[in-house]
Amino acid sequence: MAKSIFTTSHKMRILKNFIYTAAVTLCFLSCVGQKANAGQLYNGWNYSIDAFDDGSGGAVYDIKGIAIKESGDKVYVALTGGMPLNGTMHDSVHIGWGDLFFNFSGQNFQTASQTGQLFAVKFADYDGSLSTGVYQKVTAKSVTAEHDGYTSLKAYYNAGFNKSNTQGTDLATLQQVYNYYYPTAIAQNPTTNNTPILNVIASGTKVGNISLLGANELTTAGLDFGHFSAAGSQTIGFAFDKASIGTGSYIASLYLECGNDGVALKGEIKSTPEPTATAGLVIFTVGFGAVQIRKRQKGVLA
Numbered sequence: 001m002a003k004s005i006f007t008t009s010h011k012m013r014i015l016k017n018f019i020y021t022a023a024v025t026l027c028f029l030s031c032v033g034q035k036a037n038a039g040q041l042y043n044g045w046n047y048s049i050d051a052f053d054d055g056s057g058g059a060v061y062d063i064k065g066i067a068i069k070e071s072g073d074k075v076y077v078a079l080t081g082g083m084p085l086n087g088t089m090h091d092s093v094h095i096g097w098g099d100l101f102f103n104f105s106g107q108n109f110q111t112a113s114q115t116g117q118l119f120a121v122k123f124a125d126y127d128g129s130l131s132t133g134v135y136q137k138v139t140a141k142s143v144t145a146e147h148d149g150y151t152s153l154k155a156y157y158n159a160g161f162n163k164s165n166t167q168g169t170d171l172a173t174l175q176q177v178y179n180y181y182y183p184t185a186i187a188q189n190p191t192t193n194n195t196p197i198l199n200v201i202a203s204g205t206k207v208g209n210i211s212l213l214g215a216n217e218l219t220t221a222g223l224d225f226g227h228f229s230a231a232g233s234q235t236i237g238f239a240f241d242k243a244s245i246g247t248g249s250y251i252a253s254l255y256l257e258c259g260n261d262g263v264a265l266k267g268e269i270k271s272t273p274e275p276t277a278t279a280g281l282v283i284f285t286v287g288f289g290a291v292q293i294r295k296r297q298k299g300v301l302a
């Protein structure tokens with residue numbers, strides 16, 4: 001039999017280098033994954049904390065934060081602020097939560113909406129027009145006018161609500177907000193005529209249901225808005241199947257029905273299999289190979 005040009009010590013050196021490279025790759029993949037999560041990570045949840053003084057109309061209309069956690073085959077969402085899940089009444093008009101949108105497209109929100117690329121979660125059904133659940137191929141529309149609200153985002157800001165962390169820590173400035181919600185031409189020249197607050201599902205296909213989560217379930221899952229001193233009088237939680245939504249980096253966003261406050265969060269839904277799991281498999285395989293060589297050295301294997 002032809003003798004290998006590599007001695008056993010050569011093989012061990014090559015394997016050590018390979019293991020080192022695989023470990024570096026694992027670290028790199030993990031670091032990249034963390035960078036894609038732009039929110040503030042704490043105890044497994046990804047948080048975006050909103051301004052505490054930008055709820056037009058007072059504390060009931062103020063959103064304090066949003067948090068999202070991916071766990072197993074589920075996605076958990078929590079919202080906190082002054083608005084109850086069932087909404088409130090203002091001058092005989094009912095006002096509640098708008099829908100939660102997920103945008104994986106990399107496009108601005110308005111373009112993603114016009115091309116039906118949004119996902120959305122309706123977690124409160126106030127009028128029976130659309131049942132709660134997860135929707136895909138979504139277009140969005142504004143219902144602010146019929147809910148005593150601002151007919152444009154520019155009008156909301158003109159009223160004095162441009163605060164630090166205006167849509168949370170991920171869309172912290174006025175310009176970041178305009179850049180995200182509208183095409184460049186509008187973002188560079190926003191007016192009260194070209195900045196509609198698109199806050200509920202206009203059309204889409206329902207692909208899954210949601211489960212509402214109580215306070216105890218959220219606490220058990222590790223939710224803690226108090227860590228950021230951001231616990232509102234109302235905290236709402238729900239979960240849905242990860243399979244019903246897209247994968248990759250996203251921006252999640254929502255407004256109240258009146259547009260009196262809004263918040264956004266940058267995050268990532270990991271695809272399956274996870275890259276880190278693949279890297280782990282490489283390390284396991286290499287480690288197994290090293291054991292086999294050691295056994296050969298000891299004469300355990302032929």
Ligand SMILES: [Ca+2]
Pocket residue numbers: 050051052053054055062063064261
């Ligand atoms: Ca707020």
Ligand SMILES: [Ca+2]
Pocket residue numbers: 050051054063165166167168261262263
């Ligand atoms: Ca806000």
